[in-house]
Amino acid sequence: MDLLFLGTSAGTPTKARNVSATAVLDGQGSGWYLVDCGEATQHQLLHTSLSVRDLRAIFITHVHGDHCFGLPGLLASAGMSGRRAPLDVILPAALHEWVRLGLAVSESHLPFELRLMAVEDFQRWSTADIQVEAVQLSHRVPSRGYVFSEVKPEPRLDTARLDADGVPRGPLWGQLARGVAVEHDGRLIDPQPYLCASRATRRVIVCGDNDQPALLAEVARNADVLVHEATFTQPLIERTGASFGHSSAEKVAAFAQAAGVRNLVLTHFSARYQNDPRRSPQHRRHPPGGPLALRRSADPGAGPATLPPGP
Ligand SMILES: [Zn+2]
Numbered sequence: 001m002d003l004l005f006l007g008t009s010a011g012t013p014t015k016a017r018n019v020s021a022t023a024v025l026d027g028q029g030s031g032w033y034l035v036d037c038g039e040a041t042q043h044q045l046l047h048t049s050l051s052v053r054d055l056r057a058i059f060i061t062h063v064h065g066d067h068c069f070g071l072p073g074l075l076a077s078a079g080m081s082g083r084r085a086p087l088d089v090i091l092p093a094a095l096h097e098w099v100r101l102g103l104a105v106s107e108s109h110l111p112f113e114l115r116l117m118a119v120e121d122f123q124r125w126s127t128a129d130i131q132v133e134a135v136q137l138s139h140r141v142p143s144r145g146y147v148f149s150e151v152k153p154e155p156r157l158d159t160a161r162l163d164a165d166g167v168p169r170g171p172l173w174g175q176l177a178r179g180v181a182v183e184h185d186g187r188l189i190d191p192q193p194y195l196c197a198s199r200a201t202r203r204v205i206v207c208g209d210n211d212q213p214a215l216l217a218e219v220a221r222n223a224d225v226l227v228h229e230a231t232f233t234q235p236l237i238e239r240t241g242a243s244f245g246h247s248s249a250e251k252v253a254a255f256a257q258a259a260g261v262r263n264l265v266l267t268h269f270s271a272r273y274q275n276d277p278r279r280s281p282q283h284r285r286h287p288p289g290g291p292l293a294l295r296r297s298a299d300p301g302a303g304p305a306t307l308p309p310g311p
Contacts, residue, residue, distance in 0.1 A: 061208020229268035
């Protein structure tokens with residue numbers, strides 16, 4: 001899995017950073033997923049190699065505009081770019097009518113099926129490669145994080161089981177290895193029971209706004225990557241006495257280290273941090289330990305942040 005940061009600014013965009021959007025690329029290189037879609041996310045995509053045709057699903061963390069105002073435009077452009085495959089969008093129920101009405105009154109008729117799913121009822125979203133679950137966070141409005149887990153990464157055939165079940169070697173095995181169901185002796189053989197992971201699965205968590213990192217304690221334990229907001233620095237929160245439902249870099253880093261998160265990526269920095277590096281989260285101390293990354297938005301030529309190999 002790879003991550004590509006399309007927007008790392010909180011609340012409002014800056015000249016250098018757009019508002020929230022993070023792309024999660026699957027390990028097979030065949031598709032990607034979008035977490036949050038701030039205004040002009042589609043402009044940021046133009047600086048990457050990602051295509052809306054390969055977009056598998058969109059996950060919105062909460063109703064605030066810096067996380068969703070880019071949705072109608074991106075959907076309309078996806079239609080104009082020739083997308084025909086249905087698109088699942090998991091988002092708060094309160095946004096459903098807004099999306100539908102925005103598309104309807106602007107006469108934006110999508111040539112693909114738009115499947116809006118309420119995050120309030122969300123259990124799990126999955127494909128053969130990946131499964132996504134949600135975790136409840138704490139913010140001024142209901143907010144969530146999305147947990148992406150690989151399913152049987154780089155699958156290999158369980159040859160012993162195939163032999164035991166009498167499935168003959170040859171082309172049938174080749175098809176099963178590619179995940180294709182085959183027919184043998186008049187029965188249909190599902191490939192899944194014969195595929196096993198060739199390495200440990202990886203888990204990546206991409207969070208919405210959150211002022212209580214401890215809510216992630218269970219899902220973050222030994223996660224490969226935690227992407228979390230760090231809107232303010234701790235001294236600023238202490239000086240003003242207000243966090244507006246956000247976390248500081250120091251608070252998140254301390255949590256991530258205690259939880260054994262292998263890689264912490266901070267994002268969603270207040271727009272105030274653009275011109276004064278002395279007040280930037282980069283300059284806050286963080287506990288020694290695991291790798292820490294602070295993200296810039298995508299820029300032309302910047303590659304995805306490739307994850308280290310799993311354990
Ligand atoms: Zn928010």
